[in-house]
Amino acid sequence: MDLDDIFTASVFASAIRLATPYIFAALGETFAQRSGVLNLGVDGIMLMGAFGGFYAVHLAQTAGVMAEPLALLLGVLVALVVGGLMGLAMAFVSVTLQAKQGISGIGVYLFGLGLSELLFQQWVGTPKSVAGFPRISFPILTDIPILGEIFFHHNLLVYVAFALVPLSAFVLNRTTFGLMIRAVGQNPEAADAMGVSVTRVRYATTIIGGMLAGLAGASLSIALINLFQQNLTAGQGFIAVALVYFGGWRPLAVAAGAMLFSFVNALQLQIKVIGADIPSEFAVMAPYVITIVALVFATKRQEQPTALTKPYERGE
Amino acid sequence: MNQAVGTSLAARLNRLVDFAPVLVALLLALLVSSVLLVALNADPLAAFGFMLEGAVGTENATAETLVKATPILFVGIGITIAFRGGMINIGGEGQMIAGALAGTTIALALGDARVPAEMAKAPGAFDLVIVASALGGGFLAGALYGGLAGFLKAYFGVNEILSTIMLNQIAVQMMNFLLNGLLLDPAVAGFNNIPKTARLVTAAQLPRLALPLGDPWVFARTRLHWGLVIAIALAVVIYIFLWRTSLGYRIRAVGENERAASYAGIHVKRQMMLAMFLAGGFAGLAGVVQVLGLQYRLQTDGSPAGFTAAAGFNGIVAALFGGLNPIGAIPASAFFGGLLVGAQKMQREIGVPASLITAVNGLIVVFVVSSEIFILQRSKRRVSLQETPLAPARASAKRADSPDPADEPTAEEAG
Amino acid sequence: QDVFRVAAVAPSATNDLAFSQSMYDALVAIQMQMGEDNFQFDFQDGTFIVDDAAVALREWAASGDYDLVIAHGSQFGSVVEELAGEFPEVSFAWGTDFNTFGMDNVSAYNAAADQGGFINGAMAGMMTRSGVIGVVGPIEVGDAKLYVDGFVAGVGAVSEATVNVVYIQSFSDVPLATEAAETHIANGADVLTGTAQMVVGPIAVAIENGARWFGTQASQAELAQGAGVAFQIYKWDVVLAEIIANIQAGDLGGQSYELTLENGGLVIEIAG
């Protein structure tokens, strides 16, 4: 077997697509965790976002009341709102009510998993596809050999996801809001004493995390797969949480982790397609193994939020 | 004193009232769920009636609740150890699978070796050697798998949340691979069956559990098995281990404060690995007990939950609900088991989709865990009202001229 | 009192366009045939957890209210084996498998999925222009493997086309199945097929890339608009009717049944 057959341009393009939902969700989770909130419910929120976005587009398109781009925009908005609401609920439960985050997150996950499927069954029935975000063809760029296929033939949400990476890094490291987030996640007492509202910051990040998780879901249901089915995300939200740890809470490294994981996944599919004789089980296992191995050898610069999972209450 | 009786009764009532928030939370969760039910044209009252009935309504229901709770409890005990050692173990699923793979292999091999073919299906041929070896092997395999995450954390700084989530997937693929090959039931090889091992001989099975409380014995015709007893006994053992032994102390010390622990001469890395080793071991036990006590063979539908019934995750919930105390994990897993089993009954009886059940379970988990703050606040308030302030030591200290104890403010004055 | 009562568990949702739906549709079809006064059924879906199914099956068996208890999913075999021993007066059916455990109250049913697979494959082989065909499978067992093997044989019988097969090790992972299909397309496939409930993803990929789609288990024609060519449909009602008739005649089981093209249990639906 030839290496050229394995490392094709399409594998790289495939990795970029696969990484998209992880990047959205993991960036959102990075915000939440940086402020001290571990949201294990990401997968459930993704599902709700995926369904919300899908359903909005489905309705708009079947009713034909809207121009295509508007319908898609509506889908994105609905996903953001649904995700934001789920994030708000998570924030209320874990910040205001100080519930243990490990459990409340699992509760949110179950709720999202169940409700998205229920609504889908009641309102839609069987899987139906929508016309999702089309692949964009850029003049000239798309036609560049190899590079064009890898980078310049994706749908809009893919680009949004990757654009969010430096933006998130900027917000976290270079803005007053980001400073508050980092302080609140490290030493909420100190932030509080400096007049930063721990509650408000954590609400904000958890809601942002929810919105991005919702968008992650929508990137599947109205951009990459263009339909909804029960448990559409197949546990991607949990992998996204893991990737936050992989990246040591730094957006760039988190995205790098998402890319590595997705790349190995794309690679294993390619290797199977071209007929390599390795057991499927090991092929499917590969991204997980390599992600761990990579972290073993990576130099770990971490920005561990020490107050992670710890509800804040003044010492009264 | 009469008054003393009065106060202790009041105190006890007070403590009972503590659980009121949980009940209120449950009711609220059910109320919200009712909205969903009504939207589906179902009668919420009847629905929740079925839920309760399904959880504890009959002998069989109660048994099923306990059967469901058993692996959750095993995992919950392990998660408790891990958390106490400062390790967040999301790897219960994978460790269960590791334990089940090893335990089943041992049970099958020893079953072949120790039980003559003609006896293999004879009832009551319980063989302690086989069962104990399988349980031990399951524990060890789970422990090594969990310990791997501990090792990676201790020596390579690989975050355990990341590694355990990844190791779960790896374990599933390992299981799929082995069950479809090496461990495949020879009787069905070549038939394209679902990947599964051969069935355990009776001697290798955990016996069913019944209580001599009537005739026939209670639970005699249910699937309740000795796994529950083992789990409860181990919960007590681990309680003692954590709070009464020096090794347990070391694990907790590392979990609370690594720096102070290393100052105290505790080998921090070793405790991390040990905590994960034990946590994995208990998850491994959960896995092997599911096979030996319930399913009698290991099979896979390709996903982890098909085998583990998500006990690896639910154990986290049980451990946290149980206040990270192995004894507390017992009622917590029973509650959770009842919730899961009862919900299934509700689905069956009123014919709502399974997804509704999942959503309702999520609501209940969220509401109940949110109610804890109200319990906490009540108990805090009580402490501040009841206890006398400042150190008793002070009054009795050997300072000749220590202030008159009467000088100290007392609760009465304060309150 | 002559109502025939059936209870069934199935691992995924009743509208999965695949395995569970095929059984649900069959029960509905039987009810239509026999009439609601004569046939009623309880159906618990989403019991991908074997123990949950076991609880339901045990309860139904113990209640004595049902003439037939169906465990739809080959992972339920052990449970059926045990319950059938414990409740010899209750009739059980399960699949997909042939094994009745030598018991008189167990029926097993199976689908000769390779038959329709062969036909689908032969059509695909004739249809492909690029000479590359992609298959997305779940795990390499059961009727999934049967179907895929039949499909590959069918292609081989009519053409020299390459068939690339990927098993993604999951019945439900839609994103991965989708990307597997994309990978097929990137490697030149212009015809796709697949089995299990995650095929909705590959179907969408086929539509988007102008590839043709062959399906199995249930009709996916509506979803696969434009791309769909042919679907092998499981008509479990064919074997169910037989099983029911036998039970009504006092024969609780002991046989295994198979859906075939010949007995009408397998039907190839050609998309309109």
Place this chain on the structure above:
Amino acid sequence: MNNPKTHLLPTGHARIESLTMSGIVKRFPGVLAADKIDFNVRSGEIHALLGENGAGKSTLMKMLYGLYHPDEGEIRINDKPATIKSPIDAIQRGIGMIHQHFMLAPSLTVAENIALGMKSSRGFQLDLDVVSQRVIELSDTYNLKVDPRLPIWQLAVGEQQRVEILRALYKGAALLILDEPTAVLTPQEVAGLFRILKQLAADGHGLVFISHKLHEVLEISHRVTVLRDGRRVDTIPTRQATRPKLAEMMVGRPVLLEYAKNPPDPREERLTMRDVSALSNRGATGLDAVSLRLRSGEIVGIAGVSGNGQQELAQCITGLRDVTAGSVMINGRDVTNAPPAALHAIGLSYIPEERMIDGVIKEFSVAENYVLQDHGHPKYTAARVFMLFNKIREACRRAIHLFEIKTPSTETLVKSLSGGNIQKLVLARELSRDPGVLIAAQPTRGVDIGATEYIHKQLLEERDKGTAILLISEDLDEIRALSDRIAVMYEGRIVGEVVNENVDIEQLGLLMTGGE
């Protein structure tokens, strides 16, 4: 308001003419931390707040700053009732606070910690370069040196204290509360701080100053309020106060302020360090070829400005930091890079500088903390496995009595003890282990005079019993009061060693700041 201009301070804050707390009551579980306390502070005044550990000083001030809320009582600002719900309210009303337990986020830089919660000159974007510039100016003006780009975790405690002070100065406040700001400062820094405080007072700020050092209180304050066990003992003008009087008001009995010290009687060598080097947290040179000898029956004091290698020195001896070159011997055995457990076994005890992080486990009970090292010792275990909590509690109870540790019970979690009592617990534990060598790092930092007296007496007694004691302290008074020999550390090296009898303070100060 007639002319608002006269009400403005140079920092732009509105003057707080008077702030009055009356009848303040605050309860914590099991503790009445404030019992009908009356307190007031005026513009232009430095009001000292004195009291033993746990007397309620910090609690009272946290209520002013909005971190705690009084259960009863009233706060009035400029004669108008004021509720202070949170630090945000406090900050808006012009109240600032330097916290006893530093309010700093460890992974953030100095500049980031200071910028936190403030408006940026660039809107939503951080202006750290601007902040850093201003911090450097301030630190030059007030001689409080820190590098604004370093993250807090790389700073020694003294440096962190400087950051706290700089931040308060940076933000400015009409009323500034300073909760033990001098505990970890050098004499020079204290002098510098006092100049600032006097200037602030002269400008019309109000200041509350908390310290356990009586001479500081006498030097800087106008009035003194003494608290004891949550009650106000009295408020008096400072000029009517003397050290013995204040001490007695605080403790409720006369306190020894000088110790009679027996002549030293050093015997065999217990600790020998030869050319020991180690890295600092920053990865730079922390210890640079340090050699040191410590004999049975003597106290050697290590003087120096915080951050000059004292912490590294202690950690190299106690096995908590890798020695990169050189050797450490205890009782003639080479223990270079030996694990802490092995060191405990041959009789090394250590009172760590950061007691809240290194010395205790806050979530553990007093009794559990009492056996932090000895939890597996045969005398506390059955078969070395099962811990005998009755025995542990009994031993702990004895220690509580002996060391006068204020705690409701042996089962109380350490996190709810006051700092001084935690320190006594650590001391009690370390001494109970009958050490041959004791490393005491800042043993009385933040500890009240009663307890300080007690700890000092214990250390001297221990020395007379033949223990070899290495006393690391930034408090020169303490070093002078206890040590037999004094070594001075500067930039990771020992730059001089003198015998205590004939020490020249000027010379010490010079050595500490790197002068020859």
